[in-house]
Amino acid sequence: MISSKTWNFIIPFFIFSLIFMPLLNLISSGNSFEFSDNKIHSAAEKFYEEEWITNRNFTTPDSWYITKGSLGDPSDLEAEIDNGEAKFIIYGEKRLFSNINGTPQNSDWIPMKKAEESIYPDLFEINENGCNASHEYWEGTGNNLFGVPGNQTRNRPSVLWKRLIKMPHNMSDYIITASDLIAIFNGTANYNVETPNDTLTGTNPTRAENDHTKFYVQLTNLEDKIRYEAASYEPIYLGNGSLDANINYGSIDSINDTYMTSAPEDVLNYFLNRVFEYDYQNFSVILGIDIDCEDNYGQTDRDTYYSLLIKTCNLTFNYERKIDQLSNIAWNQICKEISDISNYSVIITDARLNFKYKINETWTETSPNSEIQILVNENKHPETIKLSSATSSFQEAKIGGFDIKNLITDDVNLSLQVYIADNFALNKSREISIDDVSLMLSYIIIEPDELITEGEEWIWVVYFLVGALIGLVGIFSIYQTHFKYPPMVRKVRKLKKKIKKGKDTKPFTINSREEIIKAKVEKNMQTLDLEKFQDKKKIDK
Template identity: 45%
Template sequence: SAVENLTAIWYKNPTFNDPVEPTWYSNLEGDTSDINATSGSGQANYEILGDNGIFSGILGIPNSSSSLGWINVTNPRFPAPPDFQEIDEYGCEISHTWIDPDDPVQSPSVHWENSITMPVNMSDYIITSASVSAEFNASVATTSGSGGTNYGVESRNDSLTLSGDYSRDYDKARFYVLISDLEDKEVHEIAWYQTVDLGQDLVGDVITSIPDTLMNTIVEEALIFYLTSLFKRDNFNFKITLGIRVQCIDNYQYDRDQWISLRIKSCNLTFTYEKKINQFSSISWSQDGDKITKKTGDTIITLTEAKLNFKYKINEDWTDLSPNSEIRIFINNNKLSETVKLSSASSNFTLAKLGGFDVFDIIPYGVQINLSIQVYLADEFHLGNEKIISIDEVYLNISYIVEFPDYQTGIEVYFNGINKTDNPLFQIPAKADLNITIKYPDNYSIHIPQAVVQLTGNITISLEEDEIYGQYTVIINTENLPIGEIYFNMLAHRINYEAQRRSALLVVSKINTENVQLFLDGEDKTSFPFLNIPLHKLLNITVKYKETTGEHISGATVQLVGEGVFENLNESLEFEQYSVIVNTTLKFKLGINNLLINAEKNRYQEKSINPIITVRKINTQIIPTSGSNNINIRPGESATISVSINNLDYNKVIKGLIVTYTWEYGEGLLTDDNNDGIYEEIFENVPVGTHSVNISAYGSDNYNFESYEIIISAFRPKQDILPYQILLIIGIIASVIVGGYLYAYQRILKYPKQVRKVRKYRKTLNKKQAPNLNIKTREKSFNSEYKKELKSSSRSITGKPAIKKSKELTVSENEKGKPQMNTGSKNQITLNTKISNNDLNNQKLHNKRNLIKIRKLRLGVLKLKNFRQFISIIIIAVLLFNFFILSQHFNLKSNNFLYSQKEDYQSDLRVSGQEIFTNQPWLNDTSFDNLTDPVWFASYGDLGDKSDVDAMLDDNNYANLTVIGETHTFSEISGTPNSSTSLNWYRFNNPEFPADPDNDYIDDEGCYVDHDWSEQGDQAPSVHWEKNVTMPLDMSDYIITSANLT
């Protein structure tokens, strides 16, 4: 006989391919409304049916559209009604006046009820949150407003009569909200307010009304508890009641209490609820497998191993409210001790146990092997939405030994046509087909038909027989195999034949992929993944993830990860890419953002890229509306500066900014009076010269503003300078003439002619040669002098000499303007051209007189007593004239020089503040290296609290600006009063109700009171226990962030 070691896949359809049933069948136990079983898409599902709802039927004013169904009813405990009661568009109102002694209605009351029916059976739901609020107002008459001491509502602070039978208690009204079952067997007060000071009539402190005020409410936990208790009585219905009760105390003889208006203005009751999942409910998927016969004929079967495994997942994380729920395994109703907690399930299929569950001990012989995989809900919990647990690939591999009479056999193994019998190691990429062919011949090399040829281990599949070629073949697509090394066995056997077994190693490698291609706003940034963008920019990030063949990889997970950033890129099958649009303001920080884009898919090579996105402030530019930053005017004129501030990144004008200017004469604002984004200012009476006006803008911190320079040039035109230049030349010439004359006068002209000659002759006396003197005779000298004087006189005569005409000469003009003579008689024409002596003497006399006048003027000047004073006046006049001309000249020359400079400078003008300078030497120790003798120092502002901030240099060469925060917890009051966690409680009397109870004390179990009331005793005893708390810190410097009282 022969012994064969075999492994068989015991259950059919382990991957739940359709149809699933009846091979697999489901079973539900417990509350079937909470659970369900479904199958499809190659998996079996366990559904836990969660649900949720919100009750909001009581909102706002009673009987408004959001709070319908209110009716007026009698308060069964205090059935007497008030004088007036109604429900209107402003709420529920009563009014009442009690008049002592004949009015019996001393404690009137009224209720308004609303019966609520829930849309679901609340016994199957759990309330998860609840809130209630109610608003009221009140007004009453006081003693001072009612005409007497005994009139009006009395408060606890009013002086009440204590003698006789009159009560020292005070009048009060109570507003309240109740919830109950429909039969009022269980009633809970959830909101209330009882008046205390209303009606106070103290001098200067009269309280006649309470404005809109919220009632006191119970805590949320108590409200949930009360609602839950009511729904246990009635699973669908409950009742809410609004109530007002008035208590008129007989304080005086003939007392009168007037309650003008008591109104419940609004009431809000909301709560949320989720489906209650009952404990011990379960869902099972089961299958009945074949049985194992221990001995058949000569064949003996012995089990050696039984391993069960499956994959499971959940649609979303399991709730923390049910930590004990789990997946259980049963074989023939025998529970496996190992379980799988639902809290460990993930959203992807995962093996229930690496290596599988060992079920060898519970595999029976001779009966069908029944497998049941059960989801067991071990806790009661609430669930707001549906949870789906899925299973797939359920395999029970049973290994056994078969003993039978043997026939010798052989085996040949081929992987993709390559003989791997002696070395069954084969490497293949994922997403490729693997053809495994096994030949199983007998000892005569004849094909053995109808044999069982299968792969076991990590690959479990049966090979199909090909009778034509005498072999067994299977084609496996490696896309379904895990990446890495896969060990499996190849087994061929047939009854009465020797079994053949070979172990093989298959290496499945990941599919090769290209490096991801990155596009930022449509620009290929794969090789240079850097981008500089402004704030508020929507950034389109696109990634292409391909195989090395260029084929798009669909269904991959492509994620963008960074500091505070986690985005999934969406796939576009049309464009074969993954992309996402990111709001850089919300997702990125200002400055450098180091990001990671990772693309991965199961069985594909993972690729990533690290883009760096620099988010900067929005760039702006100050632009003059004239198009030029230079303004030319005359001195004294006005200049208008008009600019707009452009958003360079988004190409629009920025409005609502603060725009300032500074120049050598001060600073101010440019205003946008028309709100059109144009900021203007008028500079009046601009002085001569070139003026630089620096424009700056301030606004949102999202903008990067740079200053701008505008040049105002105020100069006179060149044509205004010419007259002053002419006057300057004239002044210079006059100065030279006057100076020359003065010099000549001082040296020569102030002496008479004869003296000058003598002085001239005297200078020659020291010479070696004697001067040549020609001494004229008296007659020659007289004639010479006479001729000279006559010649000089003739020069002073203006006009032509007088000519005497004869009477016979007549001159007239012809029509052409020429002189004509009378030709009547030639002999009668006589022209006397000879000048008479008389006329000549007259002319000489006239000249002589003019010469005498000039000489007299010069002699008069020479004879002045203070001739130097006259000369000084002339000099001063000339100097003043020249000073005026020169000052004008230099002023114009200076202006002209500036004007010339301005013309040269215009060619070099450009927008100020548009250049970026680096390597500036303005700051020292910019890396904070010098800690022994630092050049940086800390300064604190005058505003705010300096204890909240700190500034210092540390050893890491950083300048740290620290905002000092602290967190503390107050927990001195915790647990039982006067225990170790809550010390120093002491007793004192309640000032509002000073009467003591019969017995009170504080012990290790808490604060205790007991009291027996008799007719003669006090009806309202009270006691207080107090604890003074001193905080370790000044709480004015702290903010309370949370508080809890129970």
């Protein structure tokens, strides 16, 4: 059986454990009573509107910086601040090539064979009239008209003159946008040349392609990996006039100055651009003359070309700066963070961006998709501004501004970017200017009515309750162990403790029951005598 003394300690300890220990654990955790935004408490909403852009009129470069994308060609674009405007510069340029013109000169052109196994004409040269070739096909014995021994295998000669061209610019940055090729030739031949209109005589005459020549101009890269025929002409009736096969020479037929047929301009542009893809600064032009003498008789045949002359070659073309798709450049500003506004909750209710823009010259039609883009925290706004909409005077990007609220986080990093969406040629630089950039933020700050530090309102309550409980437990413990006993019992309990511990005690006398009763009766009798004396005294008066 548990003694009353033991209960005196168990009960206070039990109370302490039930109440004090959970509170102590709550304090040590540091979490349960912290201030929480989703907790109902007294608060006030304050409304604000604030301009978020610094140096919005570009009076200096302060607060703004430039970035270029790695795609496309970053050298196509540049940016600067000038006269209170932020400018995007798209570099354009137009140049003219006209180095090949007039009569070919011997110092510029190098003769060469058409192929390794081909043969040259009997005579070929560059003289004061141009590039000339002379040839006579002769199957008989002895020398021909030009002193070359007769030879049946000399029926297909050719000669080329090649000129190397080095461009003053790296053509990888340019596009051929316009071109023109003019080449003029003439020629003379004898009637002994068989043409489609000739009547063949002699022994076993045959005809397939007849005798003919071809004049042409070719474009090629420096290593001669590709060749494009840019102009040509085949005068199939040169030497027109029937002549008996037994007669060596007849009358002379001529073709006067005649233009070669050049490739259409767009095709010629393509040829030139393709050639420069192999070598960005070098290409070659070839002037060529082919002669084809067909053996039309079973007996000896003679075909005489007195002069085949390329008199003039003029090649000109315009090349413009190539602007590469995906190139981009931006003006950027890192604005202050939303959390910088207040330590309390901030709700953005509206964010309106606007600015003014213009262009110094109408945007080119060859790039209809290029645009100004808006990026916030590197996220692109769905609305853009086509460069083709820009005029020479400032205009608002959008009436009422762009709603960019959904792009704003705590960070507000703004980029105004020119984005090139097409590959195209630009003949002249363009400047797109922006000014008066504005980002107006509307927001609400939710503030408590009184300044409250997180958790502070609860921690003092906890401290007070803990102190009060400790006091109550202490009082209860003292009462249970001491004050609930009468004085005499307390003296006895104290004496017993001292005796148990072997301490000295002061002697005291305990009266018997009879002595206690006698003392009590005597005390009562004294009280009665006093009352009688007081009553007698009142009567005497």
